[in-house]
Amino acid sequence: MYLDDFLQEFIVKNEEELIRLLKVRHNYSANNFILTHNESGFPQLNIFAKDDKFVLYYMADGENYVSTGNNSTQEETYLFYENNNGSKIALPCSCIVKEQAMETAALEFFKQKSLPKNIHWQKL
Numbered sequence: 001m002y003l004d005d006f007l008q009e010f011i012v013k014n015e016e017e018l019i020r021l022l023k024v025r026h027n028y029s030a031n032n033f034i035l036t037h038n039e040s041g042f043p044q045l046n047i048f049a050k051d052d053k054f055v056l057y058y059m060a061d062g063e064n065y066v067s068t069g070n071n072s073t074q075e076e077t078y079l080f081y082e083n084n085n086g087s088k089i090a091l092p093c094s095c096i097v098k099e100q101a102m103e104t105a106a107l108e109f110f111k112q113k114s115l116p117k118n119i120h121w122q123k124l
Contacts, residue, residue: 035110
């Protein structure tokens with residue numbers, strides 16, 4: 001599987017390597033991971049990571065989803081980063097999931113190459 005982050009592309013060969021790479025944070029204690037099995041880039045699992053907060057997008061031919069979480073916060077959005085240069089993106093707090101859920105989803109995508117079932121999704 002291919003994994004792109006803020007700085008480079010990796011070819012992930014096993015589950016341990018995937019989990020290790022998903023823990024990497026660069027500037028702003030953030031990263032943005034793009035996981036795909038095909039050179040065309042789809043299907044794709046996109047993970048915005050900032051500190052211990054994660055928003056996932058799943059994109060495939062004609063299918064686009066965003067994660068939904070159980071966050072009880074007064075804030076409407078949380079700032080994530082699109083790259084290591086500081087480009088920010090405000091994503092809804094209602095889409096934030098915990099690290100364990102993100103890792104489980106990434107592992108399922110690694111094995112099944114399809115929409116992870118452990119996440120509650122909203123179709124876009």
